Amino acid sequence: MKRILRYSLLLLTVILSIGTYFTNKLMYIRKKDNAVIVERESIAGRLNVSAYDQLEKEEHFIHSPLGYSLKVVVAAPYPSNRYVIISHGVTENKTNSIKYMNLFLSRGFNVVIYDHRRHGESGGKTTSYGYYEKYDLKAVVDWLKRQKGPDVLLGIHGESMGAATMLLYAGSLADDADFYIADCPFSDLSGQLTHHLRTTFKLPPKVILPISNVFLRLRDKYSIHDVSPLAVVSYISKPVLFIHSKDDTFIPPVMTEMLYEQKNEPKKLFIAKNGAHAQSYNENKEAYEAAIDSFFTDNGIPFQVEDSPAHKFER
Numbered sequence: 001m002k003r004i005l006r007y008s009l010l011l012l013t014v015i016l017s018i019g020t021y022f023t024n025k026l027m028y029i030r031k032k033d034n035a036v037i038v039e040r041e042s043i044a045g046r047l048n049v050s051a052y053d054q055l056e057k058e059e060h061f062i063h064s065p066l067g068y069s070l071k072v073v074v075a076a077p078y079p080s081n082r083y084v085i086i087s088h089g090v091t092e093n094k095t096n097s098i099k100y101m102n103l104f105l106s107r108g109f110n111v112v113i114y115d116h117r118r119h120g121e122s123g124g125k126t127t128s129y130g131y132y133e134k135y136d137l138k139a140v141v142d143w144l145k146r147q148k149g150p151d152v153l154l155g156i157h158g159e160s161m162g163a164a165t166m167l168l169y170a171g172s173l174a175d176d177a178d179f180y181i182a183d184c185p186f187s188d189l190s191g192q193l194t195h196h197l198r199t200t201f202k203l204p205p206k207v208i209l210p211i212s213n214v215f216l217r218l219r220d221k222y223s224i225h226d227v228s229p230l231a232v233v234s235y236i237s238k239p240v241l242f243i244h245s246k247d248d249t250f251i252p253p254v255m256t257e258m259l260y261e262q263k264n265e266p267k268k269l270f271i272a273k274n275g276a277h278a279q280s281y282n283e284n285k286e287a288y289e290a291a292i293d294s295f296f297t298d299n300g301i302p303f304q305v306e307d308s309p310a311h312k313f314e315r
Helices: 002-027 034-043 049-054 094-105 133-148 161-172 189-199 205-220 229-235 253-262 285-298
Strands: 058-063 069-075 082-087 110-114 153-159 179-183 240-245 267-272
Touching: 002 205, 034 094, 058 133, 069 094, 069 133, 082 094, 082 133, 082 161, 094 110, 094 153, 110 133, 133 153, 133 161, 153 161, 161 179, 161 229, 179 285, 189 205, 229 253, 240 253, 240 285, 253 267, 267 285
Parallel strands: 082 110, 082 153, 153 179, 179 240, 240 267
Antiparallel strands: 058 069, 069 110
16 A cells, blocks of 8 residues: 555656646746847847837837737838738747848838737746737737728738747637738647657657646646647638748748648748748848748739838848
């Protein structure tokens, strides 16, 4: 009897350790310091801090329906109703979105960048890989339409977790943008975690994931299986441009290919030749921009490549 009790306590300790450790890794993933992001983007020539600081823009804190504030920055140099909202990846913040801001400003769009929950200057206690973030994205969209009017021609660009968030938003909450650009999204969180448990931790996902999922439900009130862009992408009727680097090992490009196959027309797929995860634009700038311009042309989205304020804060 004592032996059974001892083994039972040992098993319980193991389960508690596994569940707590892996949900901590998920919910409180270590974020990059903003100074590190600024230095990286500046050295790479994607950010001129002084010029960006002088860019005419509006900064706002808007209310999340989940009970915290979201930091939003609006750069609107054009007297038009064309806007792009940019949704950044996990561990990053809105500073990482500035390079994409440059891209869309130079095509005649006004641009909104913002910090996800628990990132940058936004509130929120945990990261949920799109599950709660999709409601925050909806709050940003709704706020922009209240500010600028319901006739806004709106695009959303997302990178990595930001792309998954965008697809979850469009597929399960509101398909109310005019176009979407999904750069290196995962197809579903379960598959992404399975991939990392096998490649990074060398651990059996069939043991770790069920335990972690029970703890995640208890601690953050959602399931790993609830975070699946693949399950909802077919409900998106608006045009989607899917982008991925062929050499991405963090989120395998097959995940984007699966999403592309599941999405109904209109859609477009661009697999970049160079770069690791979330490096498609950095390592394939001309081809990336050409893919976006082709996507716009194919879907009748008005744009013009011009000498815009973007060039004033990109070195």
